[in-house]
Amino acid sequence: MFSIVLNIFGTLMHLYVTARLYRIDAIRRHVPARAWTLGALALWLVYLGGVHLGDEALDWRWWPGQFAMSWIGFLFIMSVCLLAADLVTGFGFWWKAHNRKVTAGAALLGVLVSGFAVYQAMRTPVVVEHEIVLPGLPPALDGTVLAAASDLHLGAQRRAPWMKDVVETINGLQPAAVLLLGDQVEDEPTADPALPGVLRGLRAPRGVWAVTGNHEFYGDAAGTIAEFEQGGVRWLRDAKIELLPGLHLAGIDDIGSRLRGGGTVLQGLDALYPAPAQGATILMAHIPAAPVIERARELGIGLLLSGHTHGGQIWPFNYAVARRFPHVAGAYRAGELQGIVTRGAGSWGPRMRLWKPGEILKITLRAP
Structure with missing residues (x-):
């Protein structure tokens, strides 16, 4: 049951984050839409496999399992930051001249907060x-x-x-x-x-x-x-x-x-x-x-x-x-x-x- 919940919520957040990130001009200029979609699909499949394997194993299975658990944490923090940006910009209907920059700023904040969260967990x-x-x-x-x-x-x-x-x-x-x-x-x-x-x-x-x-x-x-x-x-x-x-x-x-x-x-x-x-x-x-x-x-x-x-x-x-x-x-x-x-x-x-x-x-x- 727990893995089913992780699959559902993880998938929804994965779709939301990857879609909103592709609105950022710097990403759109350098990454073709097809490559972005295939990369997002590959990450999603690794995530689903990792949830199934779990992260408690002491052999090679730990890596996809740990990726899955860390990925859902990253997705949650990114979703919160990007959703805040969407609310501020009315999901792109307000501040049209600046909403992509607001999204980029929210994405950068999400990455920084995620990095800080990892540091807080791994420090002594x-x-x-x-x-x-x-x-x-x-x-x-x-x-x-x-x-x-x-x-x-x-x-x-x-x-x-x-x-x-x-x-x-x-x-x-x-x-x-x-x-x-x-x-x-x-x-x-x-x-x-x-x-x-x-x-x-x-x-x-x-x-x-x-x-x-x-x-x-x-x-x-x-x-x-x-x-x-x-x-x-x-x-x-x-x-x-x-x-x-x-x-x-x-x-x-x-x-x-x-x-x-x-x-x-x-x-x-x-x-x-x-x-x-x-x-x-x-x-x-x-x-x-x-x-x-x-x-x-x-x-x-x-x-x-x-x-x-x-x-x-x-x-x-x-x-x-x-x-x-x-x-x-x-x-x-x-x-x-x-x-x-x-x-x-x-x-x-x-x-x-x-x-x-x-x-x-x-x-x-x-x-x-």
């Missing part, structure tokens, strides 16, 4: 700091620093070299522990022999802890878990530990995979906490679903960390994401519960982020 994530007063935190742990990252989406494109930059950024925060909030991989294990060594480079005296996201279960989840365990990562799959004396860390498996298996959204959380939480507690749950937030509040959990939304990734899709999830990005409160939804370190689909780059969280805990 920025550090975003949060200071959290955590109920029940012992005074001795005041000032404890945790680093959290979500949605790395390691795979064919983001591999060990990119992750090495992320590791260096995290190590610079000098965290007591590192928390990975799901979607560590695109779908399948990376099969990158250098990745375990890179992961072992994370310096956190209280360890590196992870929960699963939906993308782990789109592929070989067991293989991904084993691959990260080789790098010293420990998984919290409906489990909890005492991270430091008086500070508890819990994690639940991806709720989407549980639903696909016939379970319920709250199955893992209810099994983990049959009674309210005691003391300072941090819960990691990849998807910030409203039922999970409400149950965490009822259980007296102090801090809930999630990812999944990517902050909408490309504006204005953040507004669409907000219709599905109560919190898209940043810190929030639900009664006594505090939460943070990170927009993630990597990206999915189009390798684009507009307007904000990926992020790594630096969380400083404060005693009441």
Whole structure:
């Protein structure tokens, strides 16, 4: 179903953009109409093939798949810019002496914005700091620093070299522990022999802890878990530990995979906490679903960390994401519960982020 939607909308935008671009004088003078049409047809066929192949494969199929996802992102940005130009010029009926120049300017703006979006997605994530007063935190742990990252989406494109930059950024925060909030991989294990060594480079005296996201279960989840365990990562799959004396860390498996298996959204959380939480507690749950937030509040959990939304990734899709999830990005409160939804370190689909780059969280805990 998803590929059908991509085919329909991608095709419509492809037709619109290629038609409007051919109104630009510089293109019409140098490219014959027949050549332009054949080129547009060839790109469209590659796009359709790439959508069918997908971009999660680690072999040659990644290239057409990644082209398709990036192309639809480019088409969207170009469509927005060109549509704005059409509205300003009344689709060519106003400013007839200048409407082709307006179209050319809109096309140039679309290219520049697309390039900026690619840069924002591919750069090393920025550090975003949060200071959290955590109920029940012992005074001795005041000032404890945790680093959290979500949605790395390691795979064919983001591999060990990119992750090495992320590791260096995290190590610079000098965290007591590192928390990975799901979607560590695109779908399948990376099969990158250098990745375990890179992961072992994370310096956190209280360890590196992870929960699963939906993308782990789109592929070989067991293989991904084993691959990260080789790098010293420990998984919290409906489990909890005492991270430091008086500070508890819990994690639940991806709720989407549980639903696909016939379970319920709250199955893992209810099994983990049959009674309210005691003391300072941090819960990691990849998807910030409203039922999970409400149950965490009822259980007296102090801090809930999630990812999944990517902050909408490309504006204005953040507004669409907000219709599905109560919190898209940043810190929030639900009664006594505090939460943070990170927009993630990597990206999915189009390798684009507009307007904000990926992020790594630096969380400083404060005693009441």
